[in-house]
Amino acid sequence: xxxxxxxxxDATTEMDQVAEVLTESPQINSEADKWKSLSRAxxxxxxxxxxxxxxxxxxxxxxxxAMTAMQQEHALMLAEMQLRHAAQQRGMELAPEAVSxxxxxxxxAEEGTADLxxxxxxxxxxxxxxxxxxxxxNVGIGPQGSNGAPPERTVPLDARARR
Numbered sequence: 001x002x003x004x005x006x007x008x009x010d011a012t013t014e015m016d017q018v019a020e021v022l023t024e025s026p027q028i029n030s031e032a033d034k035w036k037s038l039s040r041a042x043x044x045x046x047x048x049x050x051x052x053x054x055x056x057x058x059x060x061x062x063x064x065x066a067m068t069a070m071q072q073e074h075a076l077m078l079a080e081m082q083l084r085h086a087a088q089q090r091g092m093e094l095a096p097e098a099v100s101x102x103x104x105x106x107x108x109a110e111e112g113t114a115d116l117x118x119x120x121x122x123x124x125x126x127x128x129x130x131x132x133x134x135x136x137x138n139v140g141i142g143p144q145g146s147n148g149a150p151p152e153r154t155v156p157l158d159a160r161a162r163r
Contacts, residue, residue, distance in 0.1 A: 071112060079107040079114040086116075086123040 080099060087094045107122070109115040 075112045082114045
């Protein structure tokens, strides 16, 4: 017996089906065109969605950078306020020009918060402020001051009496 596929009854029916498909070419073309158009539409939707995703990713990165900058600025402001407060507790007042020349990022911890230990260490290195008198001194109303000794007289008392 010959075992070729053309001699079997199944092979002849497959050949007939192929022949039938070849004869129905207008239907195949319309189906192929349909699937091609659906594929193109899906591809266009995919490209639009990809572009939208890229735009959203870029916007997200931009917002994240802006947020990081704002957090850094906020942390520097917080460090400045803590520095002024620590100086005020020691009786000192820091001039705005002096504070503006300081590297305030040195007073920040790694997580972006104010490092109170570094601030207190810096303020204590400045020394203590001399207490200013509450009232104005030397306004011409007589002896002033805290030493308690009378002022030196340039003219002896007896010389004034001789006039």
